Amino acid sequence: MNFSKIIKRSVSLLFILISCFSIHDLNAQTLPKNVIANIGQYLTTAARQEVAGKPIAIDSIRFVKKTINIYAGVELSYIPFRKNNVATIYAQVKKRLPKEYASYSLAIFSDKYKIEDYIPSSLNDRFANKLDKPLITNISRPFEADRGLQGHHLAVWQSHGWYYEQKLGKWQWQRARIFQTVEDLYTQSYVLPYLVPMLENAGANVLLPRERDAQSHEIIIDNDHNRSQSTYKEKKGKEKWNDGETPGFANLKGNYQAGENPFKMGTFREIPTISKGKESFCEWIPNIPETGKYGVYISYQTVENSTDDALYTVYHLGGETEFKINQQMGGGTWIFLGYFSFEEGMNDDYKVVLSNRSHRSGRVLTADAVKIGGGMGNIARVPLNNETNAITYKPTISNYPRYAEGSRYWLQWAGVPDTVYSRTAGENDYSDDFQSRGFWVNYIAGGSSVLPEKGGLNIPIDLAMAFHSDAGTTPNDSIIGTLGICMTHFNDEKFENGKPRLASRHLADMITDEVINDIRQNYEPKWTRRPIWNRSYSEARVPEVPTMLLELLSHQNFADMRYGLDPRFQFMVSRSVYKGMLKFVAHQYDYDYVVQPLPVTSFSLEFAGDTEVRLNWIPTLDSTEPTAKPTKYIVYMRVDNGDFDNGEIVPYSNAQVSIEKDKIYSFKVAAVNDGGESFPSEILSVCRKSNEKGNVLVVNGFDRISAPISFTAQDSIAGFLDAIDHGVPDKNQYNYTGSQYEFRRAIPYMGNDTPGFGGSNSDYETTVVAGNTFDYPFLHGKSIVKAGYSFVSSSRDAVINGQTKLAKYQLVNLILGKQRQTNIGRGYFVPDFKTFPKELQTKITVYCRQGGNIFVSGAFVGSDLWNSENVLDEDLAFASSVLKYRWRVGLAATTAGNVKYAASPFSMFKGQMDFYNKPNTESYGVEAPDALEPLGDNSYTIYRYSDNNLSAGVASQTNYKTCVLGFPFEVIEEEDQRNDLMKSILSFMFRKD
Template identity: 25%
Template sequence: MQHSLARLWRCAKSLSTSNSPGAPLSPERSLTFETLERRDLLAAAGLVDVGTQPDGALSGKIIYVNAGHGITGDFPNAGDWSFQRPLLLNMIEDLGNQDQATFFADYIFRAGATVVPMRPIGNQSNEVVLDNDDTEVTFSGAWTDSSSSIYFGDAGDVPYRFASKSVTETAFARYRPNIPESGFYPVYSWARYGSDRVADQLYRIRHSGGITEVTVNHRRVGNGMVYLGSYYFEAGTDGYVDISNRSADPNGSVVIADMIRFGNGMGDVVQSGTTSGRSREDEAGLYWIEWQVSNSQGISTSEYRTSSNDRSATVSATPRYAEYMNREADGALSDRLFISFHSNAGGGRGVVALHNTANGGDTPNQLLLAQLLGQEVNDDLVDQNGQFEYNWSNRGSNVTFQATFNYGEINNSVINNEFDATIVETGFHDSQLDASLMRDADVRDAIARATYQGVVRYFNNVDGGVTPITMLPGKVTDVRAETAGADSVTVSWTPPVANTYNGGTATGYRIYGSTNGYGFDGGTFVAGGATASYTLTGLDPSAGAYYFKVVAVNAGGESAGSEVVAALPNAGPKGILIVNGFDRLSRQQNPVQAGAERVRPRQSNSFDYSVQVAEAIEASSPDLVVDTASNEAVIAGDVLLSNYQAVVWISGEESTVDSTFDGAEQSLVGNYLNNGGQLFVSGTEIGWDLDAQAGGTTFYNDSLRADYVSDDANTYNVAGAVGSIFEGLSFSFDDGTLFYDADFPDVITELGGATRALNYVGGAGGGAAIQYDSGASTKLVNFAFPFETITSDADRTAVFSRVLDFFDFEVTLSDVELILDNDDGSPIYAETGSWSTAGNTGFNGTSYRFAPAGAAATAQWNFGLPFAGQGEVFVQFRSGSNRTSDTVYQIDTGGGIETVSISQKTDDLVWVSLGNFDFSAGARSILLDAGASSGGSVAIADAVRIVVPAPVTGNGDFDADGDIDGSDFLAWQRGFGTMGTATLEQGDANGDTNVDADDLVIWQTQYATATVLALATSAASAITSESTDTQRLDTQLLSALAQRVSLIPKSTASQRSNHNFVARETVQEAVQRAIPTSHVLRSTVRQSNAPSPIQEHQQSESAKQDAFAELGLDERISLRIAGF
């Protein structure tokens, strides 16, 4: 079957013949358009609204976490911002320390600890800080203003507010931020400690997945920021943090509401008139503390700083402020701990934990702490040798170090016996092997886990065995989500292995659910360590896609989350299987900052790319049944490809080391295609691995129908090939700004009957995707870059809707919005004559071109449209006094060339409309003619924008006979005016339960190019077949009217609607000119007193006028409403 542009994106005649949701359609099928609105995430049925921080072995423990060094602003001179350690072997210790601390904080948080960061956690350069007297903070119930001299805020502010505790909530303070950008935000609280505080002050964090409750003991810690966890917030004001007075503590009496911080923000501490220009997490902990103190009242700088030199002050700032935040009067030394992360140098390999001498520099149990942590990290990583790029160096028992001086960062002279402290030197950053390992996310994770396990052993030693030596479990694997009915999804997994380095035995599991894939609910607990599946019921198919991740739990805490799987729990046959085949997480994927690699897994592989796929499917075909499985589950036979009409295989940046498709996968996928399957596969390294590296050349050439050309397209831009299913689309994939850097995408070409689908724009050019249609049932779309990295939601939806249509599924039709820039180059942008590049920047900060007015020079932007329709064209340029006032553009609409002129003297870098034009589908262009332009010295060529709304579509086959004809029009005419209860049979074409003019437009559009009134002849023939008691109009009259009256579209450039029509003559004119008055309505035709169609509709004059207004019709169109 040939899928030409016209066939693929037809809008003149599109008739759905499918009665089952998501079923493949016949070649004549409905393409509908609807906007996927954001839904209230908590409203989705089947999810658990409220969850809590996990309980575990570290519940009740306070751990101060530091990341050593960080950029400072006074070296070598005041105002010079520089890192304290150099760039060496692709890492900077200052940055690696913060990455390591983030991994560690996640582990101890999931083990129940209260985490107090001395340098920010995670990476989020946005911030919102709300103090108790800000307008975004509201109070419910009884609260009292404090008169304390120590508080966060400006002098003269209300210091903070407090409320009396209650077993049931009677008061809360709500901090509602305006989040500037959707994303993951660490959340922190600031409250003054005191003897009257409850030990379980409740913070209720409302994020995009629901509510998570976290408690903090402010009798024991305060006067600085405490970490409440990291959560995904949507942009805007939906999220908040509540401070509740609900408490089960029998001792304390009050809760405190002072400050809540969302995100880390950009550094704003000034050194000699300059700021770092970097996010706070890159700065030394000194500045994180300085920001808190300088924005607070009643705290002396001596609590954290003893030197005016920032590098010197950094050394002891963090333990000093930890000691200040720690209220030693509550609890014991065995309830808290200070851990700092560094990396080593000076020759050597492996982990070393530091301690001081016994002459006043060491904390009470410092040597024990250093031994336990150093040994745990050493032994656990050695046990994993063979799983990393290089083996971890085994130092045996030589895992601690004591210098001839006291390390200031763990010096008891500033800690005062309040807690133990050590520095974990994770490895040697001047060793090529260690530096490579420390740039590996799996190694950083292993070090964090081992350090956490050492901490558990430490507390068990010093608190008399109160802390259980139960390590939280490892991750579950092989996760899959399979729709089990219209409201049910079965989630399955493989339990984690329990051993010394991977964690304890799971005693149960928690399935977290989500409706956006990033913010998760409170979780559904599933008992039993051997349990491997659970069916969630009561889900709402109308809520769209659900997303799930699974964690293992035991008394030690909660494991890290599994990869995210998606499901659309609709009724019907198995539609699409998403396969997570992207497992790679290596240092080669790391984002680079200041020349150094950062170990931030979400920017390398976040293991949640089923979200982008499922969102695109939902937006394109919301009634499909969609499941997700890991590729390991497919290999194991737990999920069968043959059960699905189509498979989407996510390969991401999977490459040769990890194998894009191993032998088993090649066999399974090859058999699936050979037996009529439909496959959409994408990834940057598939050709490199299978073809260039001979990992499966036959499979790549014969099954995936592609041939590898070269390794790197050197561009992130693509455009649809002429005649392909993507003709008319141009879009970009990610360079690391949004998801991960999809670098080194293969250049490929088609083989074995496949055709080109996408070409790279810029760079090396060449093929970016192929498509294949066997002519029977087998179909294939193969992208040489990852689909999930397409940078905009709209583009992903547009791409996927075309894939689904190619696979013969019912899909929605998306609006087209194209932005074409002169920098896009050939074939999108082309010139004749002499053009020059301006020294200034134009659209989106890129270049623009100019040519002398009157010179023989043209600039042309080329594009393709997948469907016909009325679209608006905009241009953007740098304005100026020397620009042409009569700048001539020519728009090739497919039906001719339309010329428009505008002035470029004003409207600098804004979109200026050239008007609305009736485009036909196919290759089109916008041309700027400098030779015809005048009124200035130069004409500017920069960017153009084309917006074409999707055609009005729906189902005009009201009588369900497979044809859209006059009899369907009569069905609409009979049902006209039915409001709120209408069905398709009654003439409701667009499914809004009303029969109105919109439905008539759909019927008219789907009757190919015939006008509404010209169809009267067909209606007449349909009438003659009815019994005499139901005949409505004289056949001769209909035929005569058809000859006299027709509809023509309005075509003025000021009109934007596709629904504007005028009539050539009125009904009365047509009737009088066509036939005698006595012939208009013959009573002999009727055998009842039923009103005529005209009389029926004239009974509702207001409805008729509403229809006119809705369509923007001339009143002379009354014939259209009156019965034709």
């Protein structure tokens, strides 16, 4: 027997026992039970001022020398902590301690951390990457966002997507179709049109694990094989092109099955860079199937000694846009450059060109495929057992646009290893989809300062965010609200690079706080703040960068979705998320941030000479963000049917531009500061005709964007009635599945295919629905020019504030589209978008009574005044006595979408017209236009709805002339019909009697 080992073990055991007794004795001291209960009650009250929840228990009290450590339940960690409330909590808890502990220090913990550690500014060990040249630099952009997100790399994604369910052998959504949308599409309505552009306008490089272009066409141009009849060309200069040594992209197959990687099926080209001498080029010339806007992606390979300034030029309808690409990162996948417009066909004027010109000779430049457009899904899937019950399943693709599909399929098409996108080895696409996103973050960051010891694309990601909506309902139209999720309790609370995971909590706090505060201030004061959870969700746990999940609202709760379907809400929430990200990154890198400005307003054009146009606008100040002040502006210009150029900086809120006669010029303006660029203004257009017959002022009074009309009927039924008014999407709508069919509140959710209350159709879920383009002066103007007249245009607000003088023009063409008074949500604030605000009525009344003529068209020009919640006598008097019409009926005025001329003394009005009356891809639809009747002498019906003969438009002639249509001019389907109608109106208005 080895006595020496026995003695050693006995001594060790004795030491452990003594130590345990010592610790027990040390911590035996505690506080009286009534004091502990009082502290718990106070913390519960303090926490419930922020987040509703369970009572907060005090789990334990520890005395360590002269410090009292209070360990509160995890519920305390759910609230946002700031210096003020932390100081208050400490002061109030200390007041509740017995007097004998007055000299003791105090530390309050929840979920392992001191509460002061939850303050976002508390983190000293910051998650800051080494920044050299970013992945993408748009060198045609006329500004830099030095105090925005310039050069930073962010990973963002929009929840789930269309996926293949192996158990059922079919493609389906991951969530239910409810309240006219499905989460898989719904969150795209924030991320794609708003959040990503805001981050990019701040200078960020934004990477997504899902397709971001809703364009269903896709053109691949490659050095190996071109299925689209497009062309790849090389032009040799001082150096020549050669094949690379490793595989590259080739689109050799129509569809791709499990494990197949198109970026391993072909070759790529490479060439040394030169700083002087004759440069070499390669060109990708697409065969465009249809004129329109397309996302442009490039690909290349990262090799030893790759160049960091590959010069790409995109030639498009708006001119040329140049990019510098750091090929030392991002090789072997699709890299998104931007959206550009191209003309149908194959034309050397529209292409992507790569030059080997560089600031440094002798580095390696590589070239592979170019992808234009989002395309349709091309990943084919089969059940696990391909033969079940005598059924043999063939591999099937989704038959959906790729932007609707989940991450798992995009990542395969983008060349990502199957170890990233298929964690279950192909057994469960549902699981693979949500798991793939976090592992994709690590893959693209691998090799950078984020994950220096792991392979990947070497892109230094600063943060990641998953944008979701949640499930859950309330019985009384209260709000479910906003939840933030992070995960810090993993890998010893540290990221792989040694930085603290607590940064994820700070990111979640900063973003959710911005969101909740902005919603409460702008739309719903009672918006619910839900907890900030620290939980092991895959998307929060796996990424080795600060990461959060945002559960913005419940897509299953009617009260939430009355806000959530509104583009105004979507814009505002996206701006809140952008601000949270900006402030987080600025803190990590220790610089003073500047928030990009809001869009300008009161935009107007006027002739400043025969071939000169003056532009005026007014900046919009952000009352919540003092830094968001513009310091300069960008004026973008478009000529005829082209696209906008790269813009020109101007220092003041006005500009003067020379134009050529007989061309239509269009302009939009963005505000700029050191934080980036605002979203653009509406688009205004102008044309000076040679031998003009007259001059028309086009006023855009259609600025409505809104959710579908909604209703509640006590506790029995509620929902969205888009057959009456679909609302107005902001340019395009990505998230609409179809009309709601289940309005009974009592019908429960039983499954995705039987979702109960809110259940909605699926007939539109692959359709990108057209909305308000804010470009209708151009469409009206084309018809005006066709008739031989010049025109300028103005916003309604510029008329109201006197910036635009109506009296200068013989005819005013007022665009009212689907303008109508519209609430958001439950209508806490006054409605927006009145057709004729009081100030506008005054301007029009003075103008007409001085002999001015006016043409008005809009779907709700009558019902908005006669049939709104707030009918005013002065509104009715204005329409009746000034514009000479009254409202007859709305809603059921027509279902045919067709009008025909009516006999009247005004013989120039002829023909018939079809107009869009349902959601579609070409134009916003008018579901329920107004029927109007003429009022007074010399006022007559000039058009009637074909299906019921109700009056669709009226014209009058007294000492001035009016023409009012109950359907918008711009929704007429055929251009020839629009031209004929405008010619008739102009003939009537300019006729000398």
